[in-house]
Amino acid sequence: MIRDTLHLITLPLGEWNTNCYLLVAGGESIIIDPAAEEERILAGVEGTAVKTILLTHAHRDHVLALDKVRRATGAPLGIHPSDSAAFEIVGDFEIIDGDVVPLGEGQLIVAHTPGHTPGSVCFRFDRRAIVGDTLFPGGPGHSTTPRALAQLLSTLREKVFAWPDETAFYPGHGAGSTIGAVRPAFETFMTRPRPAHFCGHVEWV
Numbered sequence: 001m002i003r004d005t006l007h008l009i010t011l012p013l014g015e016w017n018t019n020c021y022l023l024v025a026g027g028e029s030i031i032i033d034p035a036a037e038e039e040r041i042l043a044g045v046e047g048t049a050v051k052t053i054l055l056t057h058a059h060r061d062h063v064l065a066l067d068k069v070r071r072a073t074g075a076p077l078g079i080h081p082s083d084s085a086a087f088e089i090v091g092d093f094e095i096i097d098g099d100v101v102p103l104g105e106g107q108l109i110v111a112h113t114p115g116h117t118p119g120s121v122c123f124r125f126d127r128r129a130i131v132g133d134t135l136f137p138g139g140p141g142h143s144t145t146p147r148a149l150a151q152l153l154s155t156l157r158e159k160v161f162a163w164p165d166e167t168a169f170y171p172g173h174g175a176g177s178t179i180g181a182v183r184p185a186f187e188t189f190m191t192r193p194r195p196a197h198f199c200g201h202v203e204w205v
């Protein structure tokens with residue numbers, strides 16, 4: 001049996017119910033997407049040493065409490081360079097594909113998954129993954145152009161759906177699912193022809 005090394009707390013915050021994820025292990029914690037309501041985030045990590053703040057991507061609804069949480073914790077901010085440039089948020093360190101972020105006895109592995117934004121990333125640990133707005137149970141994340149949708153779909157095919165079926169994923173809004181549960185809908189979607197200008201809010205069915 002595989003033992004979970006990290007304790008995961010989900011906080012849906014703000015008017016978009018954006019999920020902020022707290023990871024706790026061995027008296028240390030990581031805050032992913034400080035979306036809003038900083039007092040709830042800070043209460044969630046109280047009594048732990050906040051090692052880092054990480055962003056799945058830099059859309060406004062995922063960073064509304066970022067400045068306050070940075071100030072209150074003094075923890076360094078990690079962001080992918082493409083979203084740092086696109087959204088003009090200066091981090092303390094860059095997170096890129098393949099990076100490993102240690103926490104307690106566990107670790108997060110960074111996967112660069114562009115498409116929803118150029119610097120979107122997912123964080124994998126213990127057969128779980130925090131995926132931001134890259135993947136939802138009902139479809140891919142929102143895409144602003146047909147090119148972005150094409151990029152997102154190839155990201156999903158090459159990286160996200162390469163994960164084992166039992167991988168539980170945790171999206172930026174609402175409840176998650178497992179890779180195996182969504183795989184049939186994704187595979188069917190990928191075989192269907194799509195209009196050339198297809199993008200935006202896309203669903204598998």
Ligand SMILES: [Zn+2]
Nearest residue numbers: 057059116133
């Ligand atoms: Zn987003």
Ligand SMILES: [Zn+2]
Nearest residue numbers: 059061133172
């Ligand atoms: Zn979002």
